[in-house]
Amino acid sequence: MGLIDIEVEPSYKARSDGSKMKALAWFGARDVRMVQVPVPDITQPDDVIVKVTGTTICGSDHRLYHGEIRPLQKGDILGHESVGIINRVGENVENLKPGQRVVASFQIACGQCGYCKHKLSRRHRLQNAVYGTRDGGFFGYSHFTGGFPGGQAEYVKDPFGNVNLLPIPDDVPDEKALYLSDVVPTAYHCVVDTGVQEGDIVAVWGLGPIGQYAARWCQIKGAKHVIGIDSHPGRLAFAAGKLGIETVNFKEHTDVPKRLHELVPGGVDVATGTFHEPKTFAHKAQKALMLETDVSETPNEMIKSVRKMGRCGVIADYVGFTNQFNIGAMMEKGIRFIGNGQCDLVTHQVPIEDMAKLYAAFDKRIDGVEKVFVETKFSNPPSKGCPATSRVDEWEITLLKLCKQQPMQSKTYLGVPSSLRYANQVSQHMGLVEVPVEPSYKAREDGSKMKALAWFGSNDVRMTQVPVPDITQPDDVIVKVTGTTICGSDLHLYHGEIVALQKGDILGHEFMGVVDRVGENVKNLKPGQRVVASFQIACGQSRMSARSSITGPDIETNRYSLQNAMYGTRDAGFFGYSHFTGGFPGGQAEYVKVPYGNVNLLPIPDNVTDEQAIYLSDVIPTSYHCIVDTGVKEGDIVAVWGLGPIGQCVARWAQIKGAKRVIGIDSHPQRLAFASEKLGIETLNFKEHSDVPGRLHELVPGGVDVKECLNELRTGTFHEPKTLLHKVQKTLMLETDVSETANEMIKSVRKMGRCGVIAAYSGYTNQFNIGALMEKGVRFIGNGQAPVHLYWEEILNDYIIPGKFDPTL
DSSP states (O other), X not given: OOOEEOOOOTTOOBOTTOOEEEEEEEEETTEEEEEEEEOBOOOSTTOEEEEEEEEOOOTTHHHHHTTOSSSOOXXXXXXXOEEEEEEEEOTTOOSOOTTOEEEEXXXXXOSSSHHHHTTOOOOOBSOHHHHSSOBOEEBTSOGGGTOBOOSSBSEEEESSHHHHEEEOOTTSOHHHHGGGGXXXXXXXXXXXXXXXXXXXXXXXXXXXXXXXXXXXXXHHTTOSEEEEEEOOHHHHHHIIIIIXXXXXXXXXXXXXXXXXXXXXXTOEEEEEEOOOXXXXXXXXXXXXXXXXXXXXXXXXXXXXHEEEEXXXXXXXXXXXXXXXXXXXXXXXXXXXXXXXXXXXXXXXXXXXXXXXXXXXXXXXXGGGOOEEEEEEEESSOXXXXXXXXXXXXXXXXXXXXXXOOOOOOHHHXXXXXXXXXXXXXXGGGXXXXXXXXXXXXXXXXXXXXXXXXXXXXXXXEEEEEEEOBOOOSTTOXXXXXXXXXXXXXXXXHHTTOSSSOOTTEEOOSOEEEEEEEEOTTOOSOOTTOEEEEXXXXXXXXXXXXXXXXXXXXXXXXXXXXXXXXXXXXXXXXEBTSOGGGTOBOOSSBSEEEESSHHHHEEEOOTTSOHHHHGGGXXXXXXXXXXXXXXXXXXXXXXXXXXXXXXXXXXXXXXXXTTOSEEEEEESOHXXXXXXXXXXXXXXXETTTOSOHHHHHHHHSTTOEEEEEEOSOOSSSOSSSOOSHHHHHHHHTTSOSBOOHHHHHHHHXXXXXXXXXXXXXXXXXXXXXOHHHHHHTTOEEEEOOSOOHHHHHHHHIIIIITTTSXXXXX
């Protein structure tokens, strides 16, 4: 450890007297040495030279020490936290003078750019390729953050000294002032940025200095319960003894989410964490083989431990990509991961018997199929107990899409059977098929039957005959369906990608109709009344249902426990979406039993058509929720990935909410043309611009304010990989979802911008750019399954009835 003389870089100006100083420098992985280098001098009029009186080693320096941060060069001076006394000042430095005590910010602001004027000292140099924009410079943290010599030295040069140095009063000792450089503001920012508020229950992963400070800030902000997670006995003892918080030792409780759900049923409000060291062999191997730079284990534990619509704050020093990130749980639970139009739709008509073929067409977007409306017309007006055998005069399927065309004859649309036979020759299954009824399904005593579309295997859906359902519980309502549709998320069922599908399951989670029968506890509905059903099934009594009209974790409407293992809690039940979401028969049938009818059915006035009302079941509330939940506000610049029905509606809602600019991203010419001509938004074809973030930064220097991503990009989406790497990983079942579009969003958004995810992610993804998310402070918001009940009355009364939002015009 003797002193070593090293050469000085050309940009480093040494003092003319040749004086030297001691400094700690990096020479390789696990190789840091004390060196002698020239004392720095003023080079710019805003520079300040500080004689260091105190410095420290930060936990993030551990990554430099191991050579994980690049580019590092031999001789780089380390240390990003320092306090000292001013030695020399440049001619433009006005508020500081020699002899004054100061502490330096670990981040270097210029004081002139838009971010610095808003006290956000970032977006300056180097990192476009990884993050899409450039981060601010750091002291002593490699050339990746600017290559500024650090504070683990006798002297340090502080650029833009007026901005980056804080005077320290005489009654504050160096030992306290030093932590204003990083640790104390970092912990405080974590708590403020994640939105900890009075009454919250907070879990803190990692009880090092920042974790302990974060726990204390939570208490100061009014959190009623703080739980600290670590394995170090000394840290756990300090947190319990000095801070008085509850602790969990993750070596004793290896399933941390399960333990937290035992302590806090339903999940904590906020989770924040600082771990990035691998626990499992899988991640140790992936890091060793450089298949990932960061580890998803702790973020996944946080996501599974937090309640629906909870918040996860990431303050750990993530720098790059991670695998097996549980993006499905984040989306399904609507978690805020902090580190979210007027549509012309109606065109085609075909007979109901061809609905199975329609799935194949819908899957491949043949003739531009986007959204499906199924209208049942019957001769006799429905009444209480109307016979299920009432003659069905006609079933019409109206294919809804976004590019206005003339109506086409049935044979024009489905008159090319050769183009549909790839779907396991579904044309062989067009006849009605009798299927057995599950024990929990009560059939009517008269033995009446109905038509229903059921799943029989991957790419195999068939029109079946099943008994008409009857009342089984006093809160049940039987609805005679007058309109249903196929949703983009139904394609996951169609391809057999959703677990717990059983042959004969009736599909369809969007429908409306006329009340046929009601249970004895149903007070606000009566036979003959027109209603639309929420695709999610609320019980009206759980914590989420009763307090906030949000269909959250609901054991009453979803008793399938697999979601607990995947997401930490289970979602509410869905109609027609497998036993993974409760196993409820869906709405692509003549009749549907709706549990908790008082809660899950919305009466529709006579002046609102079925075509307008049906989209209150899912599409309109989902698109509205995406905008509200991601916080789109007046003046924002918004980019929307995916211009299918939900994407077009999202773009329109953004306009209604006052966005000054909306940019739609897709590759389908008709979608792009409609968005440009009908909505008047800018568009970007990702087949013409393969580097979407690069193109968006050309259009909006610095990045857009908000990103919204849908599950409607049929070529290169969240679910359909673009690159060979993700194609191989999906084929080998190494991931269920693809991170490519999510990473594009993170790279395209501005610092502290918002990304809203409404796509139907279900599980894990690899190569997720958690480093960019953390370094840019992006709010990556899993919008979750839309809380239809929260919005549908507002949308109906304030937008559809007054004509402000009409999906049929």
